[in-house]
Amino acid sequence: MKATIEERSRYLKKFLEWYSHESHLDNLQELCRYDIERFYLETTRHNSKSYKLTLQTTLRSFFNFCHIKGYTQEDLQYSLPKIRTYQLSHVPKGIEESEAVKLLKSIDRTKDNGIRVYAILQLLFTYGVRCGQISSLKLTDINWYKEEIHFPALKSGKSSLVPLTSDTGNALVDYLEKVRGRSRHKEVFLTLRAPFTPMKNCTIGNHISAAMVTAGIKSPVRGTHCFRYCFVARMLNQGESIKNIADLIGHKHIQTTFIYTKIDFKSLAEVALELPEVDNENS
Numbered sequence: 001m002k003a004t005i006e007e008r009s010r011y012l013k014k015f016l017e018w019y020s021h022e023s024h025l026d027n028l029q030e031l032c033r034y035d036i037e038r039f040y041l042e043t044t045r046h047n048s049k050s051y052k053l054t055l056q057t058t059l060r061s062f063f064n065f066c067h068i069k070g071y072t073q074e075d076l077q078y079s080l081p082k083i084r085t086y087q088l089s090h091v092p093k094g095i096e097e098s099e100a101v102k103l104l105k106s107i108d109r110t111k112d113n114g115i116r117v118y119a120i121l122q123l124l125f126t127y128g129v130r131c132g133q134i135s136s137l138k139l140t141d142i143n144w145y146k147e148e149i150h151f152p153a154l155k156s157g158k159s160s161l162v163p164l165t166s167d168t169g170n171a172l173v174d175y176l177e178k179v180r181g182r183s184r185h186k187e188v189f190l191t192l193r194a195p196f197t198p199m200k201n202c203t204i205g206n207h208i209s210a211a212m213v214t215a216g217i218k219s220p221v222r223g224t225h226c227f228r229y230c231f232v233a234r235m236l237n238q239g240e241s242i243k244n245i246a247d248l249i250g251h252k253h254i255q256t257t258f259i260y261t262k263i264d265f266k267s268l269a270e271v272a273l274e275l276p277e278v279d280n281e282n283s
Contacts, residue, residue: 006200007201008057008061011054011055011059012058012062015039015043015062018043019031019035019039022035022039027071028071029071031072031076032076033076036063036080037080037081040055040056040059041081043055060077060080063079064077094219094220094233095217095219095227095229095230096218097230097233097234099218099219102215103212104121104122104125106214106215107211113192113207115174116179116189117207118174119168119174120204120207121208121211122171122172123168124208124224124228125227125231126167126231127151127162127168128227128228128230128231129160129228130154130224130225130228131201131204131205131223132201133154134188134189134224135187135189136152136154137187138187138188139186139187139188140186141188142164142188144164144169147163148163149161149162149168172188175189179192180196181196183195185198208223208224209222209223
């Protein structure tokens, strides 16, 4: 929830700064539908659909609030253009297994940030968790005696309790003993400088993207989420059922996991139909 509020605040701040600069007004009474449409089209011209949807949701909530409070003359939430979305309409994009392994090997673990990034990458690669699950991971979520690690639920999904692998455990121990500073915060991953506060989602994502660029990793997308697709592809290739995969990655509804079946090329190849032979002389 906190991460969502911070993200939406950044989107809203962009609009308010734009409106103040373009209109030179300090109130919203003069705000009209044309202003909203112009801002939205100018801002999202080169952005992804997910960015557009998040901005749209943020502004609609804000305009509805402003109308209820009397800050605007009319409810402007429906001034934003509609974005059509279709369930299961796109093929997931992620990093290949070989590239993920290459990235792990490339991390300079003689430096504090390298040790921290390596531990985060091990979690992403081994469990396919979301960035928010890493930023909210607490020391109490790691049960060293039972060799288990608990990931909190996000996006109305389910929490997951999975075995702590030796590679991941060693990476975490290395980070906790050598890098993590003392702090009142219980989150595992903290900033490297005092007062040692929990890392934000955007900071984690930036570090992972930077590591991918430095290592020359080939991937259609960069950041933490591409490892989620990598994890699911690995599970599918190992013959895991969609139900088990849904439990592992914390999906509450199995329908959400169906999008990942598009990357199971091995299964698709097995059910592919053979092309019938054609007699060219009679065609």
